[in-house]
Amino acid sequence: MRKEDTDKLWLATLSECNEVQRRRLAGVRTIEIGRGGLLHVCKLTGMSHHTIIKGMKEVRNTKRPQTARLRKEGGGRKKIIDKNPNVKKEIENILEENTAGDPMSKLKWTNKSTYTIADELKNKNHNASEVTVGRIIKQLGYSLQSNIK
Secondary structure (H helix, E strand, O other): OOHHHHHHHHHHHHOOOOHHHHHHHHHHHHHHHOOOHHHHHHHHHOOOHHHHHHHHHHHHOOOOOOOOOOOOOOOOOOOHHHHOOHHHHHHHHHHHHOEEOOOOOOOEEEOOOHHHHHHHHHHOOOOOOHHHHHHHHHHOOEEEOOOOO
16 A cells, blocks of 8 residues: 555545544554654654654653543633622622512523623623523523513
8 A cells, every 4th residue: 555545545544533532643653653753753743753752752651641631620711600600690680670570489580582691691701601690590590581572
């Protein structure tokens, strides 16, 4: 099989891997090619040579722990409530004006849409999406009711 054909098959396989698998597979391919392999794999994949070298080290290290996680815990984007706790209070203030339901019952709802509440928050200099607003409303014990036409 020609090198170009092998590279095409290898790239097709690589495109379906997660980031850890990609790094390790690139490391294996570099080791497999030998001299000049690092430069070849860098050009072929667009990956940094540091990343490929890290993959080579991981492949050669036989004592690596097998974990199900790809990234360290807590590595994603922080929730808006954690970054700005005032958002929850602002939503409560907005909902206070538009709460419906029986005061004796636990069921509370609002007729305002999450989009409307998100727009009002934006006017008060709080950036929160309608999905985030919906999540916070649910945490506050509200039920979203649609308008009956």
